Amino acid sequence: MHEVPLDSSRGADGTGAHAVTVPRALATEAVHAGRDDLAGLGLHAPPIDLSTTYPSHDSRAEAARIDAFAADGTLDDGPPVYARLGNPTVARFETALARLEGTESAVAFASGMAALTAVLLVRGAAGLRHVVAVRPLYGCSDHLLHAGLLGTEVTWADPAGIAAAIRPDTGLVMVESPANPTLAELDLAAVAHACGEVPLLADNTFATPVLQRPAASGARLVLHSATKYLGGHGDVLGGVVACDEEFARQLRQVRFATGGVLHPLAGYLLLRGLATLPVRVRAASANAAELARRLADDPRVARVHYPRIGGAMVAFEVRGDPHEVIAGVRLITPAVSLGSVDSLIQHPASISHRVVDAADRHSSGVSDRLLRMSCGLEDVEDLWRDLDCALGPVSGPPAGAAPHGRPAHCLPAYERPAHGRTAMAK
The missing domain is CATH 3.40.640.10 (Type I PLP-dependent aspartate aminotransferase-like (Major domain))
Structure with missing residues (x-):
């Protein structure tokens, strides 16, 4: 638990010549700071x-x-x-x-x-x-x-x-x-x-x-x-x-x-x-940690990046086409940015890091197969179901798969609408 010194002499403008420090937990400070x-x-x-x-x-x-x-x-x-x-x-x-x-x-x-x-x-x-x-x-x-x-x-x-x-x-x-x-x-x-x-x-x-x-x-x-x-x-x-x-x-x-x-x-x-903030970050981080664990065990994923300190972000490199994964999500929003209550996924080499020279991207570990996911507050089972469908079959049409090779549980809820958007959001 973080403890944050409380400056009881400081007003909403942040000024104050003298401070009286009283330890206050981060969760408490998050609610009351700027409102004293x-x-x-x-x-x-x-x-x-x-x-x-x-x-x-x-x-x-x-x-x-x-x-x-x-x-x-x-x-x-x-x-x-x-x-x-x-x-x-x-x-x-x-x-x-x-x-x-x-x-x-x-x-x-x-x-x-x-x-x-x-x-x-x-x-x-x-x-x-x-x-x-x-x-x-x-x-x-x-x-x-x-x-x-x-x-x-x-x-x-x-x-x-x-x-x-x-x-x-x-x-x-x-x-x-x-x-x-x-x-x-x-x-x-x-x-x-x-x-x-x-x-x-x-x-x-x-x-x-x-x-x-x-x-x-x-x-x-x-x-x-x-x-x-x-x-x-x-x-x-x-x-x-x-x-x-x-x-x-x-x-x-x-x-x-x-x-x-x-x-x-x-x-x-x-x-x-x-x-x-503390409630959101901790809940989303729990989702991210569980998804990182499942992705690390998935043969369709070559590598998973997840910080030692935790957090609500997961990055992973797929063995297949990352653009197909982006096009395949239905619950997770394919969009740039991060940190929202809903989950987002994007392909850094195409959007957030497109302005960085390709050689510089690669030398710093940003591969062309890397996907970055910002985990939100949805139920982790729903998030995993969406990722599982978007990642596609392990190798060829498995038993019980739909005709196009996607797992059977992905249909019909995850069928792409004929008029649906297929391009990545920017």
């Missing part, structure tokens, strides 16, 4: 503030606050000014996520890629444009670094080569563990040690703070695509960086200047998603 002031406001559910601007009759004081923000990213506890500077509903989500990750602060963005972009811009503004990264990463993160769209230069290294790859202009070391899509794991404490004074950015999207907290292992920055498990229902787009307050101030300046703000409704949905 509600009773004093006479509320039970968090409010949604959709305002874009706020009245101020003291323009001199407002000018002083804007000057302070422009100087070092500091924004005091006074009334809100403008939605691009900050929003009370979004601040509740930021406070809650920081508490779950065990960091001083968190800064939310319109998407995970907007969050990563802001981190790179902060380091680039300091003249530190070089990044050391370990593959595999999420395909779009890989592309952003490799293409140099923000003026960055990347050196790809294995974990043992991180220290040797660091240069005087290195601004960041980036890793993802478990990695997308192979679920490869890293010793984050060892990686943080190899970074020395260079900030380590750990993408914790797959694990979530339920399974690991990278800041406790030495990561200065913890990245999430909040679209995934933090939201948890496939209906909100967002990103967030959990970090120390010094770095958070710089991120807020970049967010204000570039406009990658999280919508208040998204902030509300993400805060609500955090309340059930």
Whole structure:
């Protein structure tokens, strides 16, 4: 059981000069973080503030606050000014996520890629444009670094080569563990040690703070695509960086200047998603572990990837055509993304990692036969029945099979409609 220090002096805006720490279990913190002031406001559910601007009759004081923000990213506890500077509903989500990750602060963005972009811009503004990264990463993160769209230069290294790859202009070391899509794991404490004074950015999207907290292992920055498990229902787009307050101030300046703000409704949905995060992750992880066990024993599957720390993701390499498996699922949704209450499956080489050069994909373990499945909250027997049908016959039509060789239990419920979609969702 994780225990999270409760900062009883900290409000929904995440500020507070003094903290009184009381150990509180992660499941409890997930429900109450970002909501501790509600009773004093006479509320039970968090409010949604959709305002874009706020009245101020003291323009001199407002000018002083804007000057302070422009100087070092500091924004005091006074009334809100403008939605691009900050929003009370979004601040509740930021406070809650920081508490779950065990960091001083968190800064939310319109998407995970907007969050990563802001981190790179902060380091680039300091003249530190070089990044050391370990593959595999999420395909779009890989592309952003490799293409140099923000003026960055990347050196790809294995974990043992991180220290040797660091240069005087290195601004960041980036890793993802478990990695997308192979679920490869890293010793984050060892990686943080190899970074020395260079900030380590750990993408914790797959694990979530339920399974690991990278800041406790030495990561200065913890990245999430909040679209995934933090939201948890496939209906909100967002990103967030959990970090120390010094770095958070710089991120807020970049967010204000570039406009990658999280919508208040998204902030509300993400805060609500955090309340059930531990329950969802643990239940989906139980499904994933059982499916990984069955897939490992299945002769139609060549290899199964499942993390030692657990989790709700399973990756597996099939002996047959992976595109046929994608086309064959009926209960599981063939779609990109992950972390929703319903199960999703996709072919990384065709979609999520298509932007990564084929040779680079292969060298980092992303084979052309690899499938990535995000396990949801359905009954595991229903999920396995769908996978079993999609994987097809073991070898030739077995006894009791339907005429086309699929197991008999796959018909008629899994017969493809004549008008049905056969292409992969993107």
